[in-house]
Amino acid sequence: MKYIVLSVFALLLAGCSSGLRFDDSYTATGQNSRVQYIVLHYTSTDLARSLQLLTEEEVSSHYLIGEAPATIYRLVDENRRAWHAGDSQWQGRTWLNSTTIGIELVNQGFYDTPSGRHWQPFAPAQIDALIVLLKDIMQRHQLAPGSIIAHSDIAPQRKVDPGPLFPWKRLADAGLLSWPDPTEVARQQMLFSASLPSVQWFQEQLARQGYLVPRHGELDEATRNVIAALQMKYRPARYDGEPDAQTAALLMVLAKMAAQH
Numbered sequence: 452m453k454y455i456v457l458s459v460f461a462l463l464l465a466g467c468s469s470g471l472r473f474d475d476s477y478t479a480t481g482q483n484s485r486v487q488y489i490v491l492h493y494t495s496t497d498l499a500r501s502l503q504l505l506t507e508e509e510v511s512s513h514y515l516i517g518e519a520p521a522t523i524y525r526l527v528d529e530n531r532r533a534w535h536a537g538d539s540q541w542q543g544r545t546w547l548n549s550t551t552i553g554i555e556l557v558n559q560g561f562y563d564t565p566s567g568r569h570w571q572p573f574a575p576a577q578i579d580a581l582i583v584l585l586k587d588i589m590q591r592h593q594l595a596p597g598s599i600i601a602h603s604d605i606a607p608q609r610k611v612d613p614g615p616l617f618p619w620k621r622l623a624d625a626g627l628l629s630w631p632d633p634t635e636v637a638r639q640q641m642l643f644s645a646s647l648p649s650v651q652w653f654q655e656q657l658a659r660q661g662y663l664v665p666r667h668g669e670l671d672e673a674t675r676n677v678i679a680a681l682q683m684k685y686r687p688a689r690y691d692g693e694p695d696a697q698t699a700a701l702l703m704v705l706a707k708m709a710a711q712h
């Protein structure tokens with residue numbers, strides 16, 4: 452009787468896994484990670500509220516990094532989808548939650564005063580922790596330089612995070628991002644100062660970078676928002692959305708860099 456009970460139990464256990472058995476002795480060469488990009492955000496609030504928002508509400512991210520201490524919280528397994536990107540597009544791909552890893556940084560973002568908009572600087576230790584995490588993710592998922600993008604890149608009409616104080620240059624110095632050569636940018640800027648390209652040209656170049664941007668040749672609000680997103684990343688000293696000579700130079704150099712890869 453005891454034997455029968457045990458046998459039934461064993462059958463039940465087998466039943467749980469549908470009796471499926473796999474032979475794992477072969478592995479396909481043709482495969483890669485489902486992760487294409489890493490999207491950076493700030494939370495616009497403090498740690499306690501950030502943890503609450505990212506764990507108890509609909510929005511979530513794979514990682515959250517505190518300010519002091521710069522603790523790295525893992526909130527969603529990398530194999531699962533976190534809900535951080537929302538309606539988004541980059542390089543023709545849409546709804547990027549499926550193909551990205553989301554990292555939130557605890558940071559208040561900005562507040563507006565009569566004297567203008569104030570942004571909260573990022574804590575250096577927080578960026579140090581982020582760089583270590585980014586290196587680890589990039590290596591494990593075999594991501595190319597250029598895979599790290601801003602929420603403002605993929606949703607420029609809705610989002611400005613991680614904002615103009617986010618130190619993209621530090622990421623470039625750490626080898627995580629390609630950076631336009633300043634000498635080359637200055638040279639191109641001189642050429643463009645003599646003759647500024649059309650709005651259509653700016654829109655085409657921005658689209659080449661990966662942005663979802665209007666292509667009608669007019670400088671509307673949507674186009675300005677996309678130009679500002681690019682400026683926040685590569686020229687944070689002025690992100691007014693104006694299609695100026697230095698922005699044209701940056702786009703030209705970035706396009707040349709992309710062609711070389």
Ligand SMILES: [Zn+2]
Nearest residue numbers: 492493602612
């Ligand atoms: Zn965001």
